[in-house]
Amino acid sequence: MTDTTSILGYAWPMVVSPGEEVAFHLSSPSVSKADAAVVRVRCGDPDPAGPGIRAHEMAAPFERTVSLVHQVIRPGSCAIVADAPALTSFQSFTVGAFLWPTMPGDRAQTILSRWREDTQEGWRLGLDADGHLEFVVAAGGRTWRVVTGAALLSREWVLAGASWDAEAGRLAVMVRSADAQAGRDRSECVEAPGPTGLEWPAAVPLVIAAQASDGGGELFDGFYDGKIDRPRLHASVQPIDGLHRLCESMNFPMTDARLIAAWDFSRGMAGESVTDLSAHHLHGRVRQMPTRGMTGANWDGSTDRWTDCPEQYGAIHFHSDDMADAEWEPTLRFTVPAEWRSGFYALRLRADTGDEPVESFVAFFVRAELGKPRSRLAFVASTGTFLAYANSALRLDQVHAEAMLEGVLTLSRDDVYIQEHREVGLSTYDTHADGSGWSISSARRPILNMRPRGNVFNYGNDTHFIDWLEETGQDYDVITDDDIHRHGVQVLAPYTCVVTGSHPEYISREVWEAFDAYQRSGGRHMYLGGNGFYWRIAYHPTVPHTIEMRRGMTGLRTWEGEAGETALAFTGEPSSTWRSNGRPPQRLVGVGFDGQVFTHSSPYRWLDGAKDPVLSWLTAGIDLAAPLGDFGLRGNGAAGVEIDRVDWSLGSPPGTVWLATADRLGYGGTPAPEEIRTLHRGVMGDQNAQVRADLVYFPTANGGAVFSTGSIAWVCALSHAGYRNNVSQLTGNVLKRFLDPAPL
Template sequence: MTLIGYADRWEALPGEELGFKVSATADYAARIVRLRHGDTNPRGPGFRAETVADIADRLPAGVQGIDLGSYLRWDPDADFDDGAMMAGLSLWATLPGPDEQGLLCRSDGRGQGYGLYLGADGAVIWRSGAAELRSEPIQPHRWHRVAISRDRDGRIELIVVPQAFVPGRQEHRFVQQGQPAAATGPLLVGAAREASLYRPRGGFNGKIGDIAIVAGRVDPATMAKLAAGTSPDAPAIRWHLGIEVDGRRAVDLSGFDRHGEVVNRPTRGVTGARWKANADRYVDAPDEYDAIHFHADDLEDCRWETSFRYRIPEDLKPGVYAAELRSGDERRHVGFLVTARPGRATAPVALLIPTVSYLAYSNEALEPELLGALTPLRNRHLQAEDYAYLAEHRLLSLYDRHDDGSGRCMSTIRRPNLTSMNPLHRCRLYDAPHQLAADLHLVDWLEEMGIAYDVVTDHQLHKEGAALLRSYKTVLTGTHAEYWTAPMLDGLEAYRDGGGRVVYLSGNGLYWVAALDETGDIIEIRRRGGSESWKAAGGEAIISLTGEHGGLWKDRGRPPQRYVGVGMASQGFDRGAPYRRTPASHDPRAAFIFEGVDDELLGDFPALTLGYGAAGYEVDRVDERLGTPAHALVLASSTGFSDSYQYVREETFFTTPFDGGTVNDEVRSDMVYFECPEGGAVFSVGSISFCSCLSFNGYQNNISRILRNVVTHFSRA
């Protein structure tokens, strides 16, 4: 791959500057384009973009690397005397090998110093200079207590104690005499060394906790305490990892304020060696959560150098843009959004771009064969070079797993994103656009209809709340607005009930609980109870950034039906279906929606997603028990889904053969309209595929007409 890159932010206001970070093996050209349509399917309008600015005809090549791995680092102060020292920690390894992994190390960057390591075979290794002690291989996914010591004459000692009973292996003690070894550089937990600042080597996979270090002396009584996991007297460092789990600090309780820095956002708020399986929230029992789950493939920031900058002109129209990079025959788009200034609407319509969902799906690399016969359109050859790059550099999404099998619960903006912000992306599960590429179906339609609109984002809604939306008569969602934070839900509800009009053009929306860090660049989730690709471990369903329960908003008492009238019913990957109008569609309250539409079947024609039908991929249904207003009109419901569409697991109490689209009436997409206080209203389509039908027949079709009727009516004073 010749070109890869990312912007330092995904959104910017007019007048602000964006930096673009590029890794290129050859010289390249760059320009800024306004994106209108990305889908290259020949049945649609094709790729549409307009040049806004030329950056340079030739920018120099420069390859930028990616250093993965989370760890804890501390730069020793002048009073820290580790010529003689003892340390104890609890260890829960998940993936030994293929190389040594650093547990607690201090070296000069070339490996000179001391270190506690996990060997490739699973042995615990204590090395000081040329002296080395090695235990037998430990059992992965089991807690062990490890204690080490080194004295001034070179003697080292290692004790390994499994927490669970293992016949004949309750305590291993090893002693060796060597030469004294000097140690310089930072003290690291979870990595062997740093090639340079924040660029780790020898990353660890697993949990480490209960860390205590005694410096300046070695004595048998303290060593016994460290081996037993009891508090030593006068420690030089006592890092408590169950405190301040939302931040980047490892809190030191020694009294010396030797707080460590936690790098690359490992998973925090996880159960430790003392967890009793009674508490399920770290705030209720911090001592039982005194651990961090480190991963050798964690990443918060690639820390690439900026390759070029672009200042957004003050008069640039809000919209979807990209830096288009070209080298030879290769073309790469680095997407970004130019948003309207909060409170300064330039149009009556706002397009709410689901950037939080983009962040969750960033670099999604689920195997196309994952769902087998349910995905007949799968195509593993799509974006082959892109996926090879993602695999090589392990830049995966919240749908994927870490190398050690644990679920990825954090994702970052500060890295290349080859899927959800890529206008040419096609999902391998069903060979069609997803996220930004699918939302451009809607952007293209707005442009074609001549409807003036502003772009606003999930991130802005999270920060500004309802105040962001109140400048607009109408707010349109994207096609897959799945991940929502609590402030986002609060803002949407307040806008709607304050007279705002919402057009929900998504399926499987308002579904997962998400949280953002203080910068907005990091998302965190904990999967539990929904249609999921991994599940949070017991006691670990609480989001570390906020302390709130993860999982589904439905299980938090905030189902999507409460906000937009419909909620997740099913997903399928073979073919969409049309809607059939109901008698309620002829209610005078809905007359404006169907003006000029006489058809009983809606969207009964080709689509750019799944090939056919306006209802499809992931679909939502009404349910008064979950909050659909009693006065809501169900205007149309889909018909004709196959058994590729299965009723969602969170609504199924028993596994039966009767949950497919051919037999279960709950497997459907409902089109809904209802009024809200102060003149507010909601129109929902409950289908990801809906917008992929808008351009059919030169935009002259009943789906396009219905949406235009709704947006036009909602946008009036």
């Protein structure tokens, strides 16, 4: 056994060009020193039935022995407002907001605070461990507290607030339910004795959805789970009606000198700032990227996009386990030599601890420089998809995993680590502790399944194609969808042929349009995967290597967003599947996702389209009487895992040549939800001809063409029998012709 988790890290930036610097942020709780080397990854799949781990060590200009320390990850999102004179300029005050709590009663949680936990000073409005709204004021070693009698309900909007009357020496806590019927009413106002004067602590930030652990303003705890909408702070004592007017209002007269702050989360929601509408300009910043563009207490269902009515999307959904930046210090830096080829790279870390060898990898990518191709062929690293699946805990979290896989789960060391260390942040397939979906994923954290020896889905599968290119002696560049998103079709244009790998599933509008423009201009595209071009995502406008997606209520999904919350906060665009956005994958690559089959994979059978003499270049050296791909590392076949089919009604081009199909997948072939209009016993793959993988070719404008395999398992069959097989032969035939500049 090899220990893959005692040393972890991440590279920043995740994608670099030759001549640029990359920093490695490393941590280990048990290993003090490790041998470090940069390797160029040829194959990252350790499966002994395949090529195995293949990595070429590079000559990198840094000290091979690196010292390691344990660096802590601190998850939890909140909004932080730096200390300012206005925050200590008053005694009596009222504070409050609209709340939609998702885990009341789980533990004590803070909603709004200017509080130092280490010295127990300041004030905080929050929920106690039983879910009751509480207000605490403390100074000089004394503490005053008032709490409601009833616990708040999960996922129900309330107006929640508190006040301190310094003259009367009274505290009050207030709740008003938005829907006060059918047992939902939690409305009440409770008073208790309080101080008549306090000296507020110095240099403490005001924090929304958490509290400061100390006076430094860098450590926080007491994180809140749920939505907060329109928080307010007023230097007066207000009853519940007055607080309600404050929180509902979006316009404030500058003559109201007692208005300390009125935050509007609907402004600048694509960024990391929060805006104060008061004259004090107590703007803040969010930590660990909570989910924005969320429906507020005033959402009336008239729209499902925040761009139509931003004032109804003034809520932020905070999570105690949000994690977008591990904030680790860099351990090692180096500049990528100018002569290095583009490719999949990793920092390899090895140590001998006595019990078992430690070998861990930190992946990064060296891109081909824009406008400086070294080959006529480019392979696209699907970093958007790698991020979408980053640190997936799905196999253990979903109750039907073993039924879907038709077998007992075998857990890797990485699987166990993620279950025990969820502070690394999970994937967009997982749910937060409060049951809401993860919609944001960042590369600024350790990602265990995007590296050699990691889970073989996506990254590991794609390296099989790189291994095949190396084995066949084919030169190539590596580019990334991240760069295509930023620079458009000019990243693709220099190449005669571009290959997308096993699973380019998560695609932004910019990436889609770049591929469309490339194909229209005569580019050749080989799509060697399944379930590609399926989900619509957005990239953060300012933070690199950070994506957002919303599942909505369509597509093959592991969670659903709340009603009205399908628009992406980063861009305002609708998310969900590309099919539901009017661009089925069939329009771009001829085939589109229709089902999954994890029980086994199958061979294709040739169709009449493959026998056309005009396409003899495609089938040269292949016996069309034999099945195509009745072998492979993923289920013993080339057609499986997740699969795509031709569908003329969804836009498969009229010129599509249907070459082969795998339509005998058995009962394990499960259709995607959008394929099932009515439920009946014949929807599974043993009776449903719509659940299949199709192999297609079609010409495009200006002498270009597209070849699609419609199967994730395809690239994992290339190395079978020493790379001498019909899957390898067909892939080579197509690639050779697609690199030939003669029009197709």
